Every structure is written in C-alpha cells, then in structure tokens.
Amino acid sequence: MDKKMETIVSLCKRRGFLFQSSDIYGGLQGFWDYGPLGVELKRNVREAWWSDMITNHDELTVREGAPTTFQMTGIETSLIMHPQVWKCSGHYDLFHDMMVDCRESKKRYRFDHLRGRWGEHEGRRLFFTTIESDDAGFDQVNAKALKVFGMKKKYLDKISWETEDMLPITEIGSFDEVVAPDVDEPGTLTEPREFNLMFKTVIGALSTEEEGTAFLRPETAQGMFVNFKNVVDSSRVKIPFGIAQIGKSFRNEITPRNFTFRSREFEQMEMEFFCHPDASRDWYTYWRDRRYAWYVNLGIGSDNLILRDHTQEELAHYSVGTADVEYAFPFLAQGEYGELEGIAHRGDFDLRSHMEGKLVREDDCLVVQNDEDGKPKYKGSGKDLSYFNDQTRERFVPHVIEPAAGADRATLAFMCEAYFEDEQPDDKGKMQKRTVMRFHPKLAPVKAAVFPLIKKEGMPERAADIYRELKSAGIAAIYSQQGAIGKRYRQQDEIGTPFCITIDGDTAADDTVTLRDRDTLDQVRVKTSELVDEISRRLRV
Secondary structure (H helix, E strand, O other): OOOOHHHHHHHHHHHHOOOOOOOHHHHOOOOOOEEEHHHHHHHHHHHHHHHHHHOOOHHHEEEEEEEEOOOEEEEOOOOEEEEHHHHHOOOHHEEEEEEEEEOOOEEEEEHHOEEEEEEEEOEEEEEEEOOOOOOOHHHHHHHHHHHHHOOOOHHHOOOOOOOOOEHHHOOOOOOOEEEEOOOOEEEEEOOEEEEEOOEEEEEOOOOHHHHHHEEOOOOOOOHHOOHHHHHHHHHOOOOEEEEEEOOOOOOOOOOEOOOOOEOOEEEEEEEEEEOOOHHHHHHHHHHHHHHHHHHHHHHOOHHHHEEEEEEOOOOOOOOOOOEEEEEEEOOOOOOOEEEEEEEEEEHHHHHHHHHHEOOOEEEEEEEEEEEEOOOOOOOOOOOOEEEEEEEOOOOEEEEEEEEEHHHHHHHHHHHHHHHHEEEEEEOOOEEEEEEEEOOOOOOOOOEEEEEOOOOOOOOHHHHHHHHHHHHHHHOOOEEOOOOHHHHHHHHHHHHHOOOEEEEEOOOHHHHHEEEEEEOOEEEEEEEEHHHHHHHHHHHHO
C-alpha cells in the first residue's frame, strides 16, 4: 500500500474515523465500522448529496442552466425485494465477476485484478503475478521472480523483462506458465469461472432454500424503478423528475481490498431521473457535468479528478452512454484513477424490463429474452409503467439518467484529498510537523472547538456557555481544556476542525474571543454576540 495511504489508514483508526469490523475477533474482510468522527463525516457527505439532489436542487438548477425546471423526490426502499426483481433486471444471470483459485495456496482471486510481467532467465519464461496495482506490485513481482529463479537481489538485472508495465492476466492465454501470488511454482491457477455477487438469504422460518431464497440488494436503483408508478400516482410529479435514495447495498466481492474502496457492505447515493426520450441526451449531459462539479465544489482538486466517458466496448448492454467521475486514490499507480460515481444513460431498459421481462440486446435493439419455447425467460410484472402527459396527450416509456455514487468511496476520497502535512511553530517557536485534514467546512465532522486558555478566572465557565450556544444553533462543536493551547490546536487540525475559539483574559473585559482558521492560521477577535453568525457565514462558503 502507498505510504501516504498507510498514514491515512493509521490516522483513521487512531482518531476514530474508521475501524475494521469485529476488530477484537481479528476483523472480517470487506466490512468496516465508522467511529465517532467517521460517522459524522459520512453523515455530512450524505447530507451534502441530499441537499444537492433534493432539498436545494431548484437553486442549483437555475444557476447551472438545466434544460428546463424539474421536480425531485426522495424514497427509501427495503434491502430485500421480490426475487423476480433481480431476474428481470438481469442481476440474477449477469451480476457476476470471473474468479480463479490457486490449488496450492487455496486462495481465491478476482480474475481481472491479477496483473503481472513476463520474465525470462536461462531459457525459462514465466508470468509473475500480483494483485497490487501500485508500485509495490513491481517489488512483489521482482521478489517472486528472484525466488523462483533461485537468484539473489543483486542479480535482478539478469532477468529479462518483456514489458516495462504490468499487464492484466486477462491477456494471457495459458496458465501453465503463470506464477500465482503467494506461490513459487507455475500452473497452480484454475480456469476462470463465474461467481454471482449477490448475497443469498432465506425468507420465512419454515421455508426451504429453494422456496424461500431471496437476495440482499446489490444496488438501490431497482427499488426506485419498481416504485415509479407509486411515486407518480401519489406525488403527482410531472416528467421530467427524479427519485433519489441513500441506502446500504451488498456485494459478495471475491477480493475486497484498498481499505473501504471495495467492500462487501457499502452505502450508495443514487438518483433515477425520468425524462422524455427526445430530451434524454441533453439531460445526460446536464447530470454528467453537474455531478462532476459537486466533488470539485466540496474540495477535491481538479488535478486529482477526471470525468471519463466509457468506450463503446465498456458500455453495459442497456446503456446509451456512461461517464465515470474518477479520483486518483493514493493506493493506485501513478496516472490511474478509481471510480467514485457513474452517470449512465439507461434508456427505457429498466421500466420496460419490469413491465415485459428480462431484456437483451439483439441486432442493436433491446428485446425480451425468451426461453426454448419462445416464452419470456423471466416474466415481468405486467404492470403499465408508461407515462401519460395530460397536456400533450402523449403516452411513452420514460428514459432514465442515473447518477450513482458511493457514499463510502466519496468519504474515502474526501479524506485522501484532505490529508496534508506542513510545518508550523509550536508554543516555543520551534518548527514542528503538523498533520491537517483540510475538509471542506460543510464536511468536517466537527465545525468548531472551544478552548478556555486556562482553567481559572471564569474562562471555563464562559467557554462552556459559548459551546452550548454553538450546539443550540446546530453547529457541531466540542469543548476541551486539557493541554497547552498549541497542542489543542494541533489535535483539532488533525481531525479537520475548521475553526477554533479561544476564551482568554480579554474576553471578560471586552466580550471578544479569538477565532482561528485551520487552513490560513489567521486569528481574529470576534464579539461573542456575533460568533454564531460569523461561523455560520463561514460554513456557508
């Protein structure tokens, strides 16, 4: 793992952002718990997304020049849905990754995660693999090659490498010459095979697995599609409009890795935007650009963020167009990016699937998949999910634009982007290393820290009053009177608190306090009567 990433992971546990799930029992791979600060950070990410998509979408719509005005509504659907939902959506048949097993180490790998290099020495040519994608992967491959060839490190240059870069194993034809991770002999990998990622469960105390099988949802999107008619009928929304929800999803990942980036339980922030087919391309462009801007506006530098359009080969069978917002996570190799959010033009695939049955693409058209008898393989609901425009008297199946973001990945990206180190003088003027989490004020777990300079002369009591005033105003604040003031400042810098308030000897005389800015280190005197308004103003920036 990248050294910066190791430092961030260490900070997360030390300061209470993230813990390994079931840590006292050795942990459970692919599952994570958010600590006291982490739960606040992630809640702020969710609220910033909800504000952008639902609460304040009108303000942004006018400012960003949407094709027309539109309505937005929220929904919350269950984790377990009727099994037929997943058959008609395509997940039951298609939601899988390819996996391989190592016969010697007994480990299992996701096929497309294995990378390696061809190396040759004294006529023996082998493909050495690793599951790492960063520079550490080269070190692992080199060490493996030395061991297999029986050489010492100083003779590494005697190995002839065919490529400078790591190659995906998917480009390798035969596995006979492949050396798997954690073994020293070639030919131990099985042929790749499909592995369905959905978690199974059984409904009903007396149900058999065959009769009562259901699945934990692998995405939140289908809950919005199957409720399309319910929302239209109950809320009287008009096309175009969006349905949004935030919720947990579950995928039985073969090899969860890279901290919270790829886990088995995760939280999604998804929105399905229903629009007229003729306007769908304009709406796709609008949401594509707006979602990229959301990350930039919350502090992610554009030099670490890209908006990447999928190639024709990458597109899902239902997709007219897809773009990913991707971030340069520290655990990735230089120049590589990891997906934060996908914005997909899904056409009318989902609504039609739940009306008619599972759809497949044939001759560049979506048609219902039939079985050997010519009947639909998976029968749809039979419900009419079309939309009738009572003004134009037109009936149509809406097209859908789907921005689908990961709350955990977004939180991780904001933490990686916020991490910063510099040097600042301590109380005695000596330069010391300072760790700062430069969260956008809207995302910071704690907005303000209140310090009495000393534990006497009425300072703790006045500080406690100010602390309570901030809390009453809805500003997340903490109170601390332990340690030197410089040390307290550094503690708050490390958890990303944007503002520190110090009550000192002058407070009783002129009713002012010192307000310190985390990033600029500027300190100004502010009237206590104006403090809540001043911090609220700064938080709105």
